[in-house]
Amino acid sequence: xQEGGDAxxxxxxxxxxxxxxxPPWRSKSIGCRVKKHFKVHSWITVSQSFKIKQLLRHIVEKxxxxxxxxVPEEVDSMDTNQLRxxxxxxxxxxxxxxxxxxxxxxxxxDVINHALPNNKGSxxxxxxxxxxxxxxxxxxxxxxxxxxxxxxxEESWTLLCxxxxxxxxxxxxxxxxxxxxxxKCGGLPLAIVAIGAVLAxxxxxxxxxxxxxxxxxxxxxEDNDQLDNMKRLLYLSFSDLPYHLKSCFLYLSIFPISxxxxx
Numbered sequence: 001x002q003e004g005g006d007a008x009x010x011x012x013x014x015x016x017x018x019x020x021x022x023p024p025w026r027s028k029s030i031g032c033r034v035k036k037h038f039k040v041h042s043w044i045t046v047s048q049s050f051k052i053k054q055l056l057r058h059i060v061e062k063x064x065x066x067x068x069x070x071v072p073e074e075v076d077s078m079d080t081n082q083l084r085x086x087x088x089x090x091x092x093x094x095x096x097x098x099x100x101x102x103x104x105x106x107x108x109x110d111v112i113n114h115a116l117p118n119n120k121g122s123x124x125x126x127x128x129x130x131x132x133x134x135x136x137x138x139x140x141x142x143x144x145x146x147x148x149x150x151x152x153x154e155e156s157w158t159l160l161c162x163x164x165x166x167x168x169x170x171x172x173x174x175x176x177x178x179x180x181x182x183x184k185c186g187g188l189p190l191a192i193v194a195i196g197a198v199l200a201x202x203x204x205x206x207x208x209x210x211x212x213x214x215x216x217x218x219x220x221x222e223d224n225d226q227l228d229n230m231k232r233l234l235y236l237s238f239s240d241l242p243y244h245l246k247s248c249f250l251y252l253s254i255f256p257i258s259x260x261x262x263x
Contacts, residue, residue: 008120009118010122011123011126011137013135014128015146015147015148016129016148037095037097038122038123039094040063040067040097041098042059042062042065042066042099043099043125044058044059044100046100046101046103046104048102050104052080052108052111055111056080056084056112057076059098059112059115060083067090087115091116092119094119094122096116097122097124098123100125100127102129103127103128103130103133104133105130105133106133109126109133109137149187150186150187151187151192157182159192160181160195160196161178164178164199166200177213180214195213
C-alpha cells in the first residue's frame with residue numbers, strides 16, 4: 001500500500017479464506033512510519049455480528065483516542081447519522097489511515113464508506129473473506145484488491161519445520177508423517193502453526209505419537225487449547241454458508257476423507 005500521495009482517499013482490500021493470515025499481513029504494514037505519513041491512524045475490528053450504531057461509536061472513540069482528546073458524553077446518545085457526521089468532522093482536515101479488519105458484509109462497508117471523507121492522501125485498508133466486499137470497496141480501482149493464496153508446499157514445509165523443530169531440521173524418520181500432516185492443512189498458515197504447536201510437544205523418538213496426530217488431527221483439536229482460535233475461525237466460515245450449503249456440508253461429513261462419490 002502506497003503511503004501519502006496526491007490522490008484522494010484510496011481503498012485497499014485484502015481478501016482470502018479464513019486462516020490465510022490477513023490480520024498479520026495487515027499488522028506488518030502498520031508500523032512507526034504510519035505516524036509520519038498519517039495524522040490519524042487506527043484499525044477497527046468489524047466482525048460478522050456487528051451492530052452499526054455500536055460500530056460507528058467505536059470508530060469515533062478510537063479517533064478521539066488517537067488525537068488524544070476525551071470522548072464527549074453526547075457521543076453515547078447519538079444516532080447513526082450523527083455518528084457518521086461526527087466521524088466526517090473529526091477526519092475532515094486530516095490525512096488518515098483506517099483499517100477495517102474482518103469486514104463480512106457490504107452493508108457495513110456502505111455505512112462506513114459514507115462516513116469517511118475523500119481526503120487527499122488518505123487510505124482505507126480492508127481485510128475480508130468475502131470477495132463481494134472487496135470488490136464493492138474497490139469499485140473504482142479493482143487493481144487495489146489483493147487475493148491471498150494458500151502457501152505453496154515448500155512454504156508450508158518451511159513454516160511447519162520452524163514451528164515444530166525451531167532451529168533444527170526435521171528428522172528423516174518423521175518426514176513422511178509430517179508431509180501427511182501438511183496435506184491435511186491445505187496450505188493454511190493458521191492450521192500449520194496450530195498443528196506445529198501440538199507437534200512441538202511430542203517426543204521426536206516416538207513415531208507412533210506423530211502417526212496418531214496424522215491419523216486423528218480432529219481429536220488433537222478437541223484436546224488442545226492452543227487450537228481454540230482455529231476452531232472459532234473455522235466455525236465462522238461455516239456459519240457464513242447459505243442454509244442449503246450448511247446442510248450439504250453436514251451430509252458430506254458422513255463420508256470418510258477421500259471417499260469417491262458419483263454426485
